[in-house]
Amino acid sequence: QVQLVQSGAEVKKPGASVKVSCKASGYTFTSYHMHWVRQAPGQGLEWMGIINPSGGSTSYAQKFQGRVTMTRDTSTSTVYMELSSLRSEDTAVYYCARDRQQLGLSYGMDVWGQGTTVTVSS
Amino acid sequence: DIQMTQSPSSLSASVGDRVTITCQASKDISNYLNWYQQKPGKAPKLLIYDASNLETGVPSRFSGSGSGTDFTFTISSLQTEDIATYYCQQYDNLPLTFGGGTKVEIK
Numbered sequence: 001q002v003q004l005v006q007s008g009a010e011v012k013k014p015g016a017s018v019k020v021s022c023k024a025s026g027y028t029f030t031s032y033h034m035h036w037v038r039q040a041p042g043q044g045l046e047w048m049g050i051i052n053p054s055g056g057s058t059s060y061a062q063k064f065q066g067r068v069t070m071t072r073d074t075s076t077s078t079v080y081m082e083l084s085s086l087r088s089e090d091t092a093v094y095y096c097a098r099d100r101q102q103l104g105l106s107y108g109m110d111v112w113g114q115g116t117t118v119t120v121s122s
Numbered sequence: 123d124i125q126m127t128q129s130p131s132s133l134s135a136s137v138g139d140r141v142t143i144t145c146q147a148s149k150d151i152s153n154y155l156n157w158y159q160q161k162p163g164k165a166p167k168l169l170i171y172d173a174s175n176l177e178t179g180v181p182s183r184f185s186g187s188g189s190g191t192d193f194t195f196t197i198s199s200l201q202t203e204d205i206a207t208y209y210c211q212q213y214d215n216l217p218l219t220f221g222g223g224t225k226v227e228i229k
Contacts, residue, residue, distance in 0.1 A: 044209065044220055044222050044223050045160075045209055045211070045220040047211075047217050047219065047220070059216060061217035062217065063217070097165075097166075100168065100171065100177075106171065106213075107213030108156045108168055108171040108172075108213070109158075109166070109168060110168045110177065112166060112167070113165065114165060115165055
């Protein structure tokens, strides 16, 4: 079955970086774009950016430009999201989510990972 | 960025009731709107895409309508398993943006 499995919870100090992984299975990895969305405790959803696993091209929300890097490893069907210069406001659950359009973009997210909790605390 | 305003922020209804949630965009987004359901502690689930199209496997009691700046999401007959927070999301422009959410509870 189609699924996205994310890496485990992280605790980081302010100023550090975190790298979250998202391993895809059950479909052709390079045929679907992958989004990253985060959710602060008790808050709503915030889109961070998108990566095309086929060529590796990315588009980031302006808010995260310069701090976020999304990459992929086609040999393991895994995408990564690295966020640097962490601050307390980055404490959130981070989700990877597959775009629903095969070989294109719909900007709808039909398969989600289970989420990775990142806590930033001194 | 396009602002998405959902209302109400929360509601309480009885099983079997018709539930309606609205989502207003800060500019015309045509029909570039999705709706998601998020249950506590779980990832969101796509219910409606392109404002009115039901995602595969989603019960027909869920529906969406609207275009331009004003959109509606409806549960025709509320069930206990529908307890969740619902979000709209626009994709007319990057960055993708979500509404603030509507928490649906059982009365």
